[in-house]
Amino acid sequence: MLHLMEKLLDTLNLEYTTFRLYTIAFILFLLSLFIARATLKMVKFFYEYSANAQKLRCFPEPPRRNWFLGHYGMIRNSEEGLLMVDNLVKSNIYACSWWFSMCYPIVRLFHPSSIKPVLHVPAVIAPKDELFYGFLKPWLGDGLLLSRGEKWMKHRRLLTPAFHFDILKNYVKIFNQSTEIMHAKWRRLAAEGPVCLDMFEHISLMTLDTLLKCTFSYDSNCQEKPSDYIAAIYELSSLVVKREHCLPHHIDFIYHLSSNGRRFRRACKIVHEFTAGVVQQRKKALEEKGTDDWIKSKQGKTVDFIDILLLSKDEDGTLWSDEDIRAQADTFMFAGHDTTASGISWIFYNLACHPEYQEKCRKEITELLEEKDEKQLDWDELSQLPFTTMCIKESLRLHPPVTAVSRRCTADIKLHDGKVIPKGNVCLLSIYGTHHNPEVWPNPQVYDPYRFDPENLQQRSSHAYVPFSAGPRNCIGQNFAMAELKIVVALTLYHFSVTLDPTKKIRRLPELILRAENGLWLQVEELKP
Numbered sequence: 108m109l110h111l112m113e114k115l116l117d118t119l120n121l122e123y124t125t126f127r128l129y130t131i132a133f134i135l136f137l138l139s140l141f142i143a144r145a146t147l148k149m150v151k152f153f154y155e156y157s158a159n160a161q162k163l164r165c166f167p168e169p170p171r172r173n174w175f176l177g178h179y180g181m182i183r184n185s186e187e188g189l190l191m192v193d194n195l196v197k198s199n200i201y202a203c204s205w206w207f208s209m210c211y212p213i214v215r216l217f218h219p220s221s222i223k224p225v226l227h228v229p230a231v232i233a234p235k236d237e238l239f240y241g242f243l244k245p246w247l248g249d250g251l252l253l254s255r256g257e258k259w260m261k262h263r264r265l266l267t268p269a270f271h272f273d274i275l276k277n278y279v280k281i282f283n284q285s286t287e288i289m290h291a292k293w294r295r296l297a298a299e300g301p302v303c304l305d306m307f308e309h310i311s312l313m314t315l316d317t318l319l320k321c322t323f324s325y326d327s328n329c330q331e332k333p334s335d336y337i338a339a340i341y342e343l344s345s346l347v348v349k350r351e352h353c354l355p356h357h358i359d360f361i362y363h364l365s366s367n368g369r370r371f372r373r374a375c376k377i378v379h380e381f382t383a384g385v386v387q388q389r390k391k392a393l394e395e396k397g398t399d400d401w402i403k404s405k406q407g408k409t410v411d412f413i414d415i416l417l418l419s420k421d422e423d424g425t426l427w428s429d430e431d432i433r434a435q436a437d438t439f440m441f442a443g444h445d446t447t448a449s450g451i452s453w454i455f456y457n458l459a460c461h462p463e464y465q466e467k468c469r470k471e472i473t474e475l476l477e478e479k480d481e482k483q484l485d486w487d488e489l490s491q492l493p494f495t496t497m498c499i500k501e502s503l504r505l506h507p508p509v510t511a512v513s514r515r516c517t518a519d520i521k522l523h524d525g526k527v528i529p530k531g532n533v534c535l536l537s538i539y540g541t542h543h544n545p546e547v548w549p550n551p552q553v554y555d556p557y558r559f560d561p562e563n564l565q566q567r568s569s570h571a572y573v574p575f576s577a578g579p580r581n582c583i584g585q586n587f588a589m590a591e592l593k594i595v596v597a598l599t600l601y602h603f604s605v606t607l608d609p610t611k612k613i614r615r616l617p618e619l620i621l622r623a624e625n626g627l628w629l630q631v632e633e634l635k636p
């Protein structure tokens with residue numbers, strides 16, 4: 108080799124150092140060409156997406172299998188990301204997959220024709236995107252949110268009765284109680300006058316308290332004192348988001364070796380041991396008493412989700428395995444606490460921005476509660492709050508707690524304009540984008556509860572408003588959530604007023620659910636009778 112190089116240098120009549128200089132210059136030249144090409148591609152990409160998004164609709168071919176359909180993922184998790192979605196929606200582009208979108212500029216360098224945006228992707232019955240949902244798997248196992256196929260179908264069928272109105276009615280007392288505990292805390296904090304509170308902090312503790320009671324009949328007193336279980340749930344939620352943002356951690360092997368991976372495993376262990384413990388105790392009691400006596404012993408008490416799962420059987424008489432019950436209970440805790448907390452927090456924010464609507468809700472609630480000795484709401488009264496319900500629905504439109512869901516298409520999906528999303532593609536369906544489509548929602552950024560006036564409902568497609576997703580894989584807990592939202596909002600507005608704190612700027616933060624950067628701070632003041 109050395110001999111060959113000497114020969115070459117002789118032929119070219121070059122010194123060894125000069126040759127090295129030439130080589131370095133040549134490599135630098137190649138590198139600068141590569142960087143120039145990359146920069147041009149990046150500039151083109153941003154140009155297309157900001158100024159020229161309209162043109163993107165004209166790409167003729169469908170995307171290749173497993174490539175993504177849009178690419179706002181890079182900055183999706185920020186206020187700017189949401190503003191960009193607004194722009195995409197104006198151009199009728201509101202579907203994309205998320206994971207590859209993070210490395211979009213790099214991929215596009217090598218596969219310039221592989222990525223195409225697609226319009227109006229319909230929701231499909233399909234397994235969910237394995238990548239992101241996979242991060243939740245070690246925590247939630249094969250619970251309803253993550254299971255698929257036959258198993259999902261069977262479990263959904265078995266679980267549907269657990270969310271029937273007759274069962275949900277029993278939880279109304281718990282919703283009232285948990286809200287009162289939060290109010291007692293607020294009263295202490297606001298004893299000296301209006302106080303600024305982070306809504307997410309207080310309300311998510313309250314929704315966790317409620318869910319622990321409805322799922323396990325467990326009174327953790329977590330609104331008043333710290334709990335290991337609650338701390339573990341918080342830690343798991345935040346670690347899943349951190350993992351999504353750190354590409355190397357998408358690889359299981361690397362993640363397991365990292366300190367966050369170890370923290371995730373530790374928190375999972377705490378949560379799983381808690382749930383497994385409750386399931387074991389309950390099963391033992393059921394075996395000892397026998398089913399009939401067990402049901403009798405429950406009379407007068409609230410039947411919780413664990414009871415319902417233990418008592419339910421499939422047509423073939425099979426019972427749930429311990430592992431399945433654990434997975435479902437953990438799934439309810441995950442799917443039901445942050446979502447509801449986000450929904451309630453943003454409702455208070457919107458009502459703080461619009462004191463006139465807040466006052467109108469308060470009037471409606473006061474008329475309902477005035478006559479009652481116990482200032483609590485019953486199930487039947489929830490339908491007697493039409494204006495408050497309109498305000499809640501409008502807030503779920505403007506600030507949907509779940510901003511997007513993703514699906515892997517199990518069949519080719521033909522779009523209305525003839526384009527086809529091939530089977531196998533992962534689509535990210537932007538609920539936020541759908542709720543901000545100006546063709547359906549004029550002035551989409553404006554909070555206007557009258558959009559949900561029954562008179563205006565007929566004009567819209569049923570899929571224009573999907574805070575709980577749509578189709579067979581929609582939210583099984585939506586009636587539970589709506590009842591909780593109404594009770595917490597009604598009781599809070601009856602006892603307190605909420606106003607904006609001019610010193611705190613609110614910026615939206617779409618993570619697993621729609622949060623606010625640095626918290627959602629509002630001034631709370633007790634209303635004296």
Ligand code: HEM
Nearest residue numbers: 251252442443446447450508509512575576582583584588
């Ligand atoms: C305001 C509150 C809530 C909102 C906005 C909400 C929204 C959603 C959405 C958008 C989905 C679809 C997720 C996906 O496909 O990736 C979903 C699924 C689900 N939700 Fe909710 N949810 C709320 C409250 C609840 C509550 C309180 C529970 C349980 C107590 C619950 C349990 C579930 C479950 C188990 C699924 C999975 C259903 C399936 O795949 O069959 N949710 N929710």
